[in-house]
Amino acid sequence: MRRLHLLAGAFALLSLAACTADPPDPLSSGGPSSEASRPQQPPEQTTGQKLTQQLLMGAEAPASVTTLRGSLARPGGPVAVEVDILAVQASAETTLLRWRLRSGTGQPQQVLTSSLSRPGLVDTRAVALADVAGNQRLQPFTYIPPLKTEDLRCTCSDVPKSVSAAGVQMYALFPPLAANATTVDVVIPGLPTAEKVPVTR
Amino acid sequence: MQFTGRVRLRGMLLAAGLLCASLPGVASGNPRAQAAGEQIPVAGTFSYPGRFIDTEPEIRGAVHAVQRIPGGTALYYSVGSPASMPFNRASVLPVPSLDVAYRSVDAATVALIDTQGLGFYQPMIGRDGCLCPELTDFGTKGGELYVGWAVMPPLPPGVAKVSVVFGFGNQVEDVPVGDGPLEPAVPTSPNVLGQGWPALPDSAALAGVTNPAQFVRPLVRHVADLEQRVSIAEQPGQVDESLAADVLFAVDSATLTPAAQATLAAVAARVKERAKGAVTVVGHTDSTGTPAYNAQLSLARARAVQAALQPGVGSGVTLTPTGVGERQPVADNATPEGRAQNRRVTVTYRIGGG
Structure with a gap:
């Protein structure tokens, strides 16, 4: 069986090499070539290098399921923002919402606010999931930090100080949806409700 | 692996x-x-x-x-x-x-x-x-x-x-x-x-x-019904049930509405099943009105909820009512939605395992 493992490992590495190999060099195809004129072959990449390259190569921006436009309440006046709902990923234990907050004007602007949390906090705990199938409305888990008796921290992203047109990807971890929920409404204060967002499992 | x-x-x-x-x-x-x-x-x-x-x-x-x-x-x-x-x-x-x-x-x-x-x-x-x-x-x-x-x-x-x-x-x-x-x-x-x-x-x-x-x-788990009549926050050893005051009471009133009965009956059943020891009932208001008026209204509402819950939880559970007025907001009082969330009565009880 160990030999099988080695064979499988070798196959796996060969497969990786095949899918990452450079295209053939037309200058070197066919005909004799001297050692001096042969292009220098780069050293073969290790598994770690390949994985590093893959992870750093440029994460594709997740596609938006829907885009919302609205404003966040701030002491100096409302700030126009756009929100992309990126994904609602459900499991038996949790539900993870990924969304992107970006400037609604295309220009960098300050967005730090308590309007997505509760007074004095700048997290996004007020973001909610309305699970019609389960007749439940979920909010992100929170937790009680040391030396405190209140749940002053959230398993959700803080509101960034500022956003530009690119935006920042945000996260929020919720309790599980009903097992038969295929869509969910995403509620973000100050913005229209994103209705019937598909749930992936 | x-x-x-x-x-x-x-x-x-x-x-x-x-x-x-x-x-x-x-x-x-x-x-x-x-x-x-x-x-x-x-x-x-x-x-x-x-x-x-x-x-x-x-x-x-x-x-x-x-x-x-x-x-x-x-x-x-x-x-x-x-x-x-x-x-x-x-x-x-x-x-x-x-x-x-x-x-x-x-x-x-x-x-x-x-x-x-x-x-x-x-x-x-x-x-x-x-x-x-x-x-x-x-x-x-x-x-x-x-x-x-x-x-x-x-x-x-x-x-x-x-x-x-x-x-x-x-x-x-x-x-x-x-x-x-x-x-x-x-x-x-x-x-x-x-x-x-x-x-x-x-x-x-x-x-x-x-x-x-x-x-x-x-860690605190937050789950409510879709209408947010009751929002339950559970952490190890403790449950907080937040009841929307707009469901329980008319504006500026401490008299329970008919619609409150079903909600309170369900809360009482959960308290009876899970609560260990003392249970607190705390009234909260939004920031509309004077602090003194809000303190009085919140206490009166907490007492009304206490009275309604007591028969359902049984004589072995002690309910203690308190009113804190507008002093503990959970949402922004600058918006109607935030004020509605702040108008609430919370029922807090200890559970096993904490």
Whole structure:
């Protein structure tokens, strides 16, 4: 069986090499070539290098399921923002919402606010999931930090100080949806409700 | 990974396919990938701008594994930046808050979440400081992924998956919990992905942690009905049921509406089933009106709820009413929605297991 493992490992590495190999060099195809004129072959990449390259190569921006436009309440006046709902990923234990907050004007602007949390906090705990199938409305888990008796921290992203047109990807971890929920409404204060967002499992 | 025999073989073959299929880029999120030979597990990936400001260079990385080790739970992750720019290690993680005695250089703002046991697991601090690297232990070269780690308190035996919180709120969920430290362990700094795993603190260092339980913070689960008549927040050992005052009472009234009866009957049934010991009933208002009036109204409403609940919870449960007026808002009083959330009566009781 160990030999099988080695064979499988070798196959796996060969497969990786095949899918990452450079295209053939037309200058070197066919005909004799001297050692001096042969292009220098780069050293073969290790598994770690390949994985590093893959992870750093440029994460594709997740596609938006829907885009919302609205404003966040701030002491100096409302700030126009756009929100992309990126994904609602459900499991038996949790539900993870990924969304992107970006400037609604295309220009960098300050967005730090308590309007997505509760007074004095700048997290996004007020973001909610309305699970019609389960007749439940979920909010992100929170937790009680040391030396405190209140749940002053959230398993959700803080509101960034500022956003530009690119935006920042945000996260929020919720309790599980009903097992038969295929869509969910995403509620973000100050913005229209994103209705019937598909749930992936 | 715990694959054996044929499963292991299939895993290896699948691993190559996964990497091939996902080239040239990995969509940020939680793809499950695994390097050939199962040497480098990847439970999920993340990307975010440094310092969480979208004009800063992007940080990318992965959560590799969560492993039970003697005396703790080890998290392995990696972070880096594309080759086109140096890696600004100071922008990777927020400075730890002053809640815990981490140092500003500690890579301590990582955590594990056990949503079943309702625990938020933070890195432990031993005699020699945080059981985590310093930010200066990461390298500065772009195009590399630097491996980081942290040791949290032991997870309960039955926990098979956790969520990982990284830095500014980035999350990777459903990370399987494995056994034993990743190998081979190499005592190098910086630790570059693919050149072995960081050597974790030895058993003496773990034994030097006084009261590991202090690094497990109570997690609070929030679930309401769709109309938000009742919002339940449960943490280990305690439940808070927040009842919308607009359902229970008319404006400026402390007389229960007919619609309140069904809601209160359900609350009473849960209290009777789960409550241990004293139960508090606290009235809250929004900031409309004077503080004195709000204090009076909130107390009157708490007493009305107490009276309605008492028959349903039985004589063995003591309900204590209090009114705090507008002093404990949970939402912004500047908006109608926020004021509605602030108008509430909370019923708080202890439960077993906390």
